[in-house]
Structures are given as C-alpha cells and as structure tokens.
Amino acid sequence: MEDLAGRVAAVTGGGSGIGAALARACAEAGMDVAVADVEGAKAEAVAGEVRARGGRALAAAVDVCRPEAVEAFAARTFEQLGGCDLVCNNAGVLVLGLTHERSLEDWQWVLGVNVWGVIHGVRAFVPRMVAQARGGHVLNTSSIQGLVPSAANGCYTTAKFAVVGLSESLRLDLAPHGIGVSVLCPGPVKTGILTSERNRPAELGSSKLSREDVLAVMKSTDAANTTFIDPDRAAALALDAVRRNELYVVTHPGSRALVEARARAILDAYDRTRAHHPDLP
Numbered sequence: 001m002e003d004l005a006g007r008v009a010a011v012t013g014g015g016s017g018i019g020a021a022l023a024r025a026c027a028e029a030g031m032d033v034a035v036a037d038v039e040g041a042k043a044e045a046v047a048g049e050v051r052a053r054g055g056r057a058l059a060a061a062v063d064v065c066r067p068e069a070v071e072a073f074a075a076r077t078f079e080q081l082g083g084c085d086l087v088c089n090n091a092g093v094l095v096l097g098l099t100h101e102r103s104l105e106d107w108q109w110v111l112g113v114n115v116w117g118v119i120h121g122v123r124a125f126v127p128r129m130v131a132q133a134r135g136g137h138v139l140n141t142s143s144i145q146g147l148v149p150s151a152a153n154g155c156y157t158t159a160k161f162a163v164v165g166l167s168e169s170l171r172l173d174l175a176p177h178g179i180g181v182s183v184l185c186p187g188p189v190k191t192g193i194l195t196s197e198r199n200r201p202a203e204l205g206s207s208k209l210s211r212e213d214v215l216a217v218m219k220s221t222d223a224a225n226t227t228f229i230d231p232d233r234a235a236a237l238a239l240d241a242v243r244r245n246e247l248y249v250v251t252h253p254g255s256r257a258l259v260e261a262r263a264r265a266i267l268d269a270y271d272r273t274r275a276h277h278p279d280l281p
Helices: 017-028 040-052 067-081 104-132 154-177 193-199 211-220 231-244 253-276
Strands: 008-011 032-037 057-061 086-089 136-141 179-185 248-250
Touching: 008 017, 008 067, 017 032, 017 040, 017 086, 017 231, 032 040, 032 067, 040 057, 057 067, 067 104, 086 104, 104 136, 104 154, 104 179, 136 154, 136 231, 154 179, 179 231, 231 248
Parallel strands: 008 032, 008 086, 032 057, 086 136, 136 179, 179 248
Antiparallel strands: none
8 A cells, every 4th residue: 555645544542642643644644534442532633633634534432342333433434434445453451560460350451452452443344345345454553562571561462462463364364355464563652551541441440550550560571661752653654564565563673682582582492392302393
C-alpha cells in the first residue's frame, strides 16, 4: 500500500496515544478514518481531528473484548466509509507485577483486550477486506515485550508475544490476497497505558498498582528502556512500514541487543541439542 490517499483506515484504541496518532497520520496521508475507543468521547474528538484535516471520519465507543462490538464497528466502517484498506488493531492495556501473583481477573483483562481484541479485529475486518478484493493492510500493535520478556510483566508479555505470532501467521495467510501485515513493537511511548486501569471493567476488580508502582517496576527490570518517545513518531514509523509492507516495526534501535541475546540463546539451545544428540533430525 504505497499510496494511502483516498483509502480508508480503521483504528481501535484510537482515542489517545498511538491510536490517536495513527488516526492523525492516516488523515494527513489523505485517508478517511474510522476511530474506535472504549472511551467514546475521546474517539469522537480524534474523529474531529481527522475531519479538520479534510478526511471523512466516524467515531464509535467500542470495547474490543466484545466480539459483537468489533463486528458492529467493522460493519459500520464498510457501510459508511465504503470499505476498509488498513485496519489498525491497536487497543491495549497494561498490568505489571510478578507473573505468579497476578489474579485471574488480571489475566482475563489483559488477554481480553490485548489478544482477543486483535483476534476480534482480524475476524471482523479481514474477511470483508478479502471480499472487497482491493488489497490492503493489517497493522497489529504488539510491543518490545512481544520480542523480549522482562521480569514482573508476565501478563503483558504473554499477550504481546501472542500478537507477534498471530501477525506472522496472518501475513502468510493473506499474502495470496495482496493484503500485507505489519506488527508494531514499540518501546516506551508517551501514552495513557500506564493509567489504563481507568478503563478496567468493575467486575474484573483492580490490580491495585498506581502509576508510580508501574514506573518503579519498569525501571527495575533488566529489559527496561525507559526513554519515552512521542506517539506521533511511533505512528509515522508504523505507516512507513505499511507503505513498504514490512512485517516488523520497532521504535527503539537501542533495544536491538536484547533481541539478539534472546535469539542467540535459542540458537545455542539448538547447537547443544545437535552436539549431544547428533541422531536427531
């Protein structure tokens, strides 16, 4: 999708942070944009920014944990904007803390938004994109934590690794249809994810971690790069990758050594097995 002008984008988690930045960047590129967020007023505000840039826009209050809500958002996007060429499954939440101490409700919430939200987006939008037969692109938001784990971050890391694997598989599935797939794996970005508890459903309780607790945990982990960048910068990198149909999108080149170390550990495991069990295939 080298030329985005005249196309249609849909963004979940589009009311703030990277999602809002993606919506603005799409509008600047000449796209119409459907903006979804669990906070409907914020989605409408971003839709207003799209219109101010000359694009058509719609806004929807959507809880991506609910498949029927995402399905309705997709149907409305196709009906009112005439299709969809770029779907950005971006909604995300964060719960930190020791993996074995996280509550069932913590796991349900993080996986519900960060994994099932992406799955629901894929299931609602991609079949329609295939049927419209005009190519397109899927952009799923993961994290550096989808490439490298860190301590006290098991819920989030599990979810973000899943998004990377889903995206890699989806790219293979959609290549015959001319639909590309990218996975955004940002390091720290100036977003509201550190206070995402504000949108946690009441029935799932609270992790009881404050913003200060979250920052303290982040700074205590070996894999932490706590240099925050602006969401507009992350969005620009993502759209560049969409244009070039690149699978992986990263924002913090300084984290390369962490990814290399993990890859080396995996390759070393293969070498050890080969050395000690040469009969294995």
